[in-house]
Amino acid sequence: MDSVWVGLDNFTAAFADPMFWAALRNTLVITLMQLVLFFPVPIALALILNSIMSPAIRRFVQSVVYLPHFLGWVIVISISTQILGATGVVPNLLDSMGLPRFSPMNSPEFFPVLVTLQLIWKDAGWGTIMFLAALANIDDELYEAAAVDGAGPWHRTWAITIPGIMPIVVLLLILNLGTALSVGFEQIVLQRDNVGAEAGEVLDTYVYFNGIVDGQWGTAAAVGLVKGVVGLFLVLGANKLAHRFGQDGVYSRDR
Numbered sequence: 001m002d003s004v005w006v007g008l009d010n011f012t013a014a015f016a017d018p019m020f021w022a023a024l025r026n027t028l029v030i031t032l033m034q035l036v037l038f039f040p041v042p043i044a045l046a047l048i049l050n051s052i053m054s055p056a057i058r059r060f061v062q063s064v065v066y067l068p069h070f071l072g073w074v075i076v077i078s079i080s081t082q083i084l085g086a087t088g089v090v091p092n093l094l095d096s097m098g099l100p101r102f103s104p105m106n107s108p109e110f111f112p113v114l115v116t117l118q119l120i121w122k123d124a125g126w127g128t129i130m131f132l133a134a135l136a137n138i139d140d141e142l143y144e145a146a147a148v149d150g151a152g153p154w155h156r157t158w159a160i161t162i163p164g165i166m167p168i169v170v171l172l173l174i175l176n177l178g179t180a181l182s183v184g185f186e187q188i189v190l191q192r193d194n195v196g197a198e199a200g201e202v203l204d205t206y207v208y209f210n211g212i213v214d215g216q217w218g219t220a221a222a223v224g225l226v227k228g229v230v231g232l233f234l235v236l237g238a239n240k241l242a243h244r245f246g247q248d249g250v251y252s253r254d255r
Helices: 002-015 018-038 040-051 055-070 073-084 089-096 111-123 128-136 140-148 153-178 185-189 203-213 217-244
Strands: none
Touching: 002 217, 018 040, 018 111, 018 203, 040 055, 040 128, 040 153, 055 111, 073 089, 073 111, 073 185, 111 185, 128 153, 140 153, 153 217, 185 203, 203 217
C-alpha cells in the first residue's frame, strides 16, 4: 500500500513541476510538426524516385538521399552550427546584406522547426525504403490497363499508386504514433543549451535530467510510464480509426 502512495506522490511531484508542462508542450509541438512536415516527405520522395526511368540516375539519387542517415547526430548538429549558428553562414550572410542578424540555432521560437528540418535532411531518404518496396509490389498491368483507358500520369498516381501504398502508409503512421512522445533524445540534448530549458526541454530530456542527473528516479519513472500509456492509447486509437477507413493497420479486425 505504501508503494502505491509513493507512486502517487511521484506523479503529483511531476505534475506540479512547471518544467514538466513545458517539456510536455514542447514535445507535443515537435511531434505535431514532425507528423505534418516529416512523415509525408519520404512518401513524396519515394514517388519521385519511382518515376525516374533511368536506373543509373535512380541509384545515384538514392545514394545521395540515403547518405545523411549514416551520419551521427553529433556531426549533423555540428554542420547545422556551422551554417545556422550564431557565427554561421546564414547569420553572416544576412549581416552582409544589411538584414537583421538571425541565428536559427539560438532562436527558441524556431527550435521545433529546426529539429524537424534536421530530421528531414537526415532520415527522409532512409524512410523511402519501405515505400519503394511497396511501390515495387504494385502490378504493372494495372498501369498498362489504366493507360489504355486514357488515364494520364496524375490520374494513375491517384487511382493506382496511392491506394497501392496506403496499407504501408497507415501501418507506419500508427507505429510512429506509438513513439510520438519520443522526439529524439540525442538530437535534442545536443542543442538544448542553445535555446534554454524552457524551449528545448522535452519529455526524454526531462526524464534524463531528473532521473539520471538529479537522482529523482520516482518522478522520472512516473513520466516514463505516462509516455508509455499515452503511446499505447494512440496506437490502439489510430488502429481503430484505420479499421473504420477499411485498413488493417497493425492488426486486422478479425483478430
